[in-house]
Amino acid sequence: MTDTIFALSSGQPPAAVAIIRISGPRAGAALEMLSGRLPVPRRATLTRLLDPVTGEGLDRALMLWFPGPASATGEDLAELHLHGGRAVVARVMLSLSAIESLVLAEPGAFTRRAFEHGRMDLAEAEGLSDLLFAETEWQRRSALVMAEGGLSARVKGWQDRLLGLSAEVEAMLDFADEGDVEDQGESVASLNARIAILAADIRVMLDRPSGERLRDGIRVVLAGPPNAGKSTLLNALAGREAAIVSPRPGTTRDTIEVPLGIAGRPFLFIDTAGLHEGTGDEIEAIGMDRAHAAIGAADVILWLDETSESPAPERTIALYPRGDAEGRSMSPNGDMIVVSAASGAGLDALVAAILERADHLLPRTGEIALNRRQRECLASSHAALQTDDDLLIVAENLRVARADLDRLTGRAGTEDMLDALFGKFCIGK
Amino acid sequence: MTDRFDIIVVGGGHAGCEAAAAAARMGARVALVSFARDSIGAMSCNPAIGGLGKGHLVREVDAFDGLIARAADHAAIHYRMLNASKGAAVQGPRIQADRKRYKDAIHTLLDDQAGLHIVEDEARALTLDHSDSVTGLALGSGRILSGKAVVLATGTFLNARMFCGADIAVGGRVGERAAQSLGDQLRARHLPIGRLKTGTPPRLDGRTIDWGVLEEQPSDGGDWTMSPLGPGRAAPQLFCAITRTNARTHEIIRAGLDRSPLYTGAIGAQGPRYCPSIEDKVVRFGDRDGHQIFLEPEGLDDPLVYPNGVSTSLPADIQTALIRSMAGLERAEIVQPGYAVEYDHIDPRALDASLAVRAIPGLYCAGQINGTTGYEEAAAQGLIAGINATAFAGGRAPLILDRASSYMGVMIDDLVLQGITEPYRMLTARAEYRLRLRADNASTRLTSIAQAVGCLGSARADWFNSRIRVREALLTKLEKESVSSERFAEAGVDVSRDGSRRSLFEWLRFPNVDAAAISRVSDVFDNVDPALIAEIAEDAHYAPYLARQEAEIRGLRANESVPIDPALDYRAIAGLSNEMTERLERARPETLAAAGRIRGITPAALSAILVHAKRRAA
Numbered sequence A: 001m002t003d004t005i006f007a008l009s010s011g012q013p014p015a016a017v018a019i020i021r022i023s024g025p026r027a028g029a030a031l032e033m034l035s036g037r038l039p040v041p042r043r044a045t046l047t048r049l050l051d052p053v054t055g056e057g058l059d060r061a062l063m064l065w066f067p068g069p070a071s072a073t074g075e076d077l078a079e080l081h082l083h084g085g086r087a088v089v090a091r092v093m094l095s096l097s098a099i100e101s102l103v104l105a106e107p108g109a110f111t112r113r114a115f116e117h118g119r120m121d122l123a124e125a126e127g128l129s130d131l132l133f134a135e136t137e138w139q140r141r142s143a144l145v146m147a148e149g150g151l152s153a154r155v156k157g158w159q160d161r162l163l164g165l166s167a168e169v170e171a172m173l174d175f176a177d178e179g180d181v182e183d184q185g186e187s188v189a190s191l192n193a194r195i196a197i198l199a200a201d202i203r204v205m206l207d208r209p210s211g212e213r214l215r216d217g218i219r220v221v222l223a224g225p226p227n228a229g230k231s232t233l234l235n236a237l238a239g240r241e242a243a244i245v246s247p248r249p250g251t252t253r254d255t256i257e258v259p260l261g262i263a264g265r266p267f268l269f270i271d272t273a274g275l276h277e278g279t280g281d282e283i284e285a286i287g288m289d290r291a292h293a294a295i296g297a298a299d300v301i302l303w304l305d306e307t308s309e310s311p312a313p314e315r316t317i318a319l320y321p322r323g324d325a326e327g328r329s330m331s332p333n334g335d336m337i338v339v340s341a342a343s344g345a346g347l348d349a350l351v352a353a354i355l356e357r358a359d360h361l362l363p364r365t366g367e368i369a370l371n372r373r374q375r376e377c378l379a380s381s382h383a384a385l386q387t388d389d390d391l392l393i394v395a396e397n398l399r400v401a402r403a404d405l406d407r408l409t410g411r412a413g414t415e416d417m418l419d420a421l422f423g424k425f426c427i428g429k
Numbered sequence B: 001m002t003d004r005f006d007i008i009v010v011g012g013g014h015a016g017c018e019a020a021a022a023a024a025r026m027g028a029r030v031a032l033v034s035f036a037r038d039s040i041g042a043m044s045c046n047p048a049i050g051g052l053g054k055g056h057l058v059r060e061v062d063a064f065d066g067l068i069a070r071a072a073d074h075a076a077i078h079y080r081m082l083n084a085s086k087g088a089a090v091q092g093p094r095i096q097a098d099r100k101r102y103k104d105a106i107h108t109l110l111d112d113q114a115g116l117h118i119v120e121d122e123a124r125a126l127t128l129d130h131s132d133s134v135t136g137l138a139l140g141s142g143r144i145l146s147g148k149a150v151v152l153a154t155g156t157f158l159n160a161r162m163f164c165g166a167d168i169a170v171g172g173r174v175g176e177r178a179a180q181s182l183g184d185q186l187r188a189r190h191l192p193i194g195r196l197k198t199g200t201p202p203r204l205d206g207r208t209i210d211w212g213v214l215e216e217q218p219s220d221g222g223d224w225t226m227s228p229l230g231p232g233r234a235a236p237q238l239f240c241a242i243t244r245t246n247a248r249t250h251e252i253i254r255a256g257l258d259r260s261p262l263y264t265g266a267i268g269a270q271g272p273r274y275c276p277s278i279e280d281k282v283v284r285f286g287d288r289d290g291h292q293i294f295l296e297p298e299g300l301d302d303p304l305v306y307p308n309g310v311s312t313s314l315p316a317d318i319q320t321a322l323i324r325s326m327a328g329l330e331r332a333e334i335v336q337p338g339y340a341v342e343y344d345h346i347d348p349r350a351l352d353a354s355l356a357v358r359a360i361p362g363l364y365c366a367g368q369i370n371g372t373t374g375y376e377e378a379a380a381q382g383l384i385a386g387i388n389a390t391a392f393a394g395g396r397a398p399l400i401l402d403r404a405s406s407y408m409g410v411m412i413d414d415l416v417l418q419g420i421t422e423p424y425r426m427l428t429a430r431a432e433y434r435l436r437l438r439a440d441n442a443s444t445r446l447t448s449i450a451q452a453v454g455c456l457g458s459a460r461a462d463w464f465n466s467r468i469r470v471r472e473a474l475l476t477k478l479e480k481e482s483v484s485s486e487r488f489a490e491a492g493v494d495v496s497r498d499g500s501r502r503s504l505f506e507w508l509r510f511p512n513v514d515a516a517a518i519s520r521v522s523d524v525f526d527n528v529d530p531a532l533i534a535e536i537a538e539d540a541h542y543a544p545y546l547a548r549q550e551a552e553i554r555g556l557r558a559n560e561s562v563p564i565d566p567a568l569d570y571r572a573i574a575g576l577s578n579e580m581t582e583r584l585e586r587a588r589p590e591t592l593a594a595a596g597r598i599r600g601i602t603p604a605a606l607s608a609i610l611v612h613a614k615r616r617a618a
């Protein structure tokens, strides 16, 4: 009987998650011995792993079961997604090596087996379920499993729009001589406009940060001049004295990170040193550099200065602080939210505004979270969607964009485009 | 003794003529069997050759030293480059032919071809040996021809029926018979046969048209031709004219629908979507207020005019009324009413990529019999079938052109993998590598392949060899000679003076740098054939896109190297839907990549096929 091989197939621990792959005829048996059962194929299942001999608890882990031949190696294949500490990984590897006819894989052994079973050419041909292999991170995986159908539907929508656009371009190219196809100049402009809109729609999906945000929290940076009340506001939001507050400008010198859950969403609030001309003080300068870096990486900026504009207005919620102070109960312009960290006034509105932003930054429950490979396909499709005055190049770009989407969900070939074309225009002599 | 041939070709249409001539160029002894010697080279319908997609095919056949382009040049009375304002990849050279001159040219080319023998007779039945391999052909006269391979190019003649209103006649073309017994034999061999229809407009007497009120469309200026080796623009040039259908025309058609065999149900077969009858146009696109109609003369001393755009099978009296409802045609006389033809075709998925019938070794099919429509489509298949029949007879490997090489490759791949649901016509949209498959670079793409299979006459070979030399030398010069932006600017070319230096080839990518601009700063183009300059300039202009496609094509060709057993039992593969199984069984793809191109075959299905195949092999 062929050996069953196993190996750590993610990077070296420590890491957030470590993945161990087991391939071969005893892969299923190994899963059963560690978890007590064989999970439903191709579904991420949460389980407690126990050492088969001692019964000692090893880890709470996610396991996946891919019966052959429809697996990456073409054999029965199992995956364990562990918490990625060194000790945990080493302990599980030890338990596996104690199981009969399981051996540690030589480098490249998985690839060789995949090749032997004719799975090698599938690098491009895996179905969506195979994409699960590319996953590394468990929160994201569960989101993906739920959302798979959703992504296909979305991609299908884009494919249809692309097919429609291609059909129009092809009608102009192949049937230009027939009066029945619309006037050129005008329709080229309208085509380009619609290509830009489609590109923007795909961009929205690409911009959706998904997994990283779920895991690390949305980065909300409090920024503004010294003494604006940043640290006080942070403390008010956190409900505790996370940062030192004082009437002296320049109190906060380093960035302070405070993880917070609000309405079930994960956030990372970041207080920063006040921004100003600078006094030449070296520590102060470093603090401001860090503040700028935090602003650069922020998902949302709370900008506490009505006298200047945030460096990144599109990511900013503009605040009008100290709403309790004399004559400051009303914002001079309607776009700013009046808050008082002292009285708590306006905090509800601020939290609501933050949550609204959060909902654009997080995948909704059960919503589409792209994995790396899906993101790559989408990104290259998006990149191909360039407008151009040369219809031939527009057509070529659309073709490439379609091919990239096809890699996500399977092929929609030329015939589909022709169907769209003939359904839409009266062409032909 | 005289009845022994290497290759027997049935049908003297565009497919059959190219097949016979190609086989003979390759040195085979060829019989071209057709009902009537005189109708060899006839154009059954619109006497126009080329157009979008079709012009590409003409140039590709010409790159193999075929007949169609040279005959077209001899016959052309009107030249027009379609899409002239767009990139060369979608430009379609098209000519309007004088029917008689065209036929004469084909006859001359065939007569001059050594090894080609015309046999005027009916092909009644294939003769087969006990293993179902072709041994020859039985003729209506009782004669038997022996041959190693047979190419069927019988066009619309298999079990053909013609419809004009309620009148139904048996025949493949007005005034000609149908091929009944051959059709019966094919059905009896259980070849998958389908039925299609096509139509043709009425012919008008040009002397009864009021040309004065109509917009004229003159022949293109310039002196481009279909073939570089043809006679040039040999015939005098005429003009076409344009009229339109109108609300009254549409009313007349609607009122007559109950008498159109398309709508009474007399014709059940599917017609082409891109060449709809005027009935179809009015029914499906009723909101349009008019459709353009091109009035095309059929010949120099022929008063017949072809109204391009009113293909119909309505009864003759309605045809007259609808024609006369249009501007300029108020007093027009119909000489020959339009009609529809319904005919048998072979499901092309019964063929392999060499156009051989899988079930009958030695039998090849080409042209409309395979479900295509159009002279150019027929000619291209004829050429390939003729080459491959000859290769088969000589025990050599077939010539298979892939989708990245040519429109011919695209068409054959489409036919043998996807089959057809309507008469198949070439469109540039079908070619995914369109940017590199241009009508103007067909020789560069294909003539060396033609040379390798031995399909070039000596004149073509000489022309090509000298052209290659000129082309290589020119490319080298363009890449070597580097010019600064200042130099261009001083010569009055609109480029930014940024101090950059580039090779002339790179400069050609810039929108304002064309061949004329190059000539202002360099003498590389002096005394070079303008067609060659245009081809190279276009290559340079689209260079980045061509390079991207090049990379894609390398991937495609790598996947072509995984073969699939032609006898694979798809039903034994778990995970394939019934629909996929049926499509795979019909087309029997020869490689994994081909299977992947079949409509509806998903990546998951491909993996299932691959794994199954490897398991079996292990």
Ligand SMILES: Cc1cc2nc3c(=O)[nH]c(=O)nc-3n(C[C@H](O)[C@H](O)[C@H](O)COP(=O)(O)OP(=O)(O)OC[C@H]3O[C@@H](n4cnc5c(N)ncnc54)[C@H](O)[C@@H]3O)c2cc1C
Binding pocket: B010, B011, B012, B013, B014, B015, B016, B033, B034, B035, B036, B039, B040, B041, B042, B043, B044, B045, B046, B121, B122, B123, B124, B153, B154, B155, B156, B157, B158, B172, B173, B178, B179, B180, B182, B198, B199, B200, B339, B340, B341, B366, B367, B368, B369, B372, B373, B374, B375, B376, B378, B379
């Ligand atoms: C009514 C009509 C309208 C059309 N309209 C257009 C159009 O507008 N534009 C366009 O591009 N194409 C049109 N076509 C299609 C075009 O004519 C054909 O696609 C093309 O000519 C097919 O070429 P072929 O060589 O396959 O067959 P054909 O040109 O049909 O030639 C078949 C030959 O085979 C011979 N033959 C058949 N059976 C036998 C036998 N048993 N024994 C001996 N000889 C036999 C016939 O005599 C004929 O010479 C039309 C066709 C028809 C019939």
Ligand SMILES: Nc1nc2c(ncn2[C@@H]2O[C@H](COP(=O)(O)OP(=O)(O)OP(=O)(O)O)[C@@H](O)[C@H]2O)c(=O)[nH]1
Binding pocket: A225, A226, A227, A228, A229, A230, A231, A232, A233, A244, A245, A246, A247, A248, A249, A250, A251, A252, A253, A272, A273, A274, A275, A321, A322, A323, A324, A325, A339, A340, A341, A342, A343
């Ligand atoms: N009245 C009133 N005073 C406030 C409010 N917020 C902050 N303050 C006061 O303003 C002073 C500065 O507050 P901080 O929160 O330290 O200001 P900061 O922006 O963090 O300042 P630096 O860290 O020095 O950049 C303190 O004395 C606070 O008590 C507010 O909403 N209302």
Ligand SMILES: [Mg+2]
Binding pocket: A230, A231, A232, A243, A244, A245, A251, A252, A272
């Ligand atoms: Mg502070």
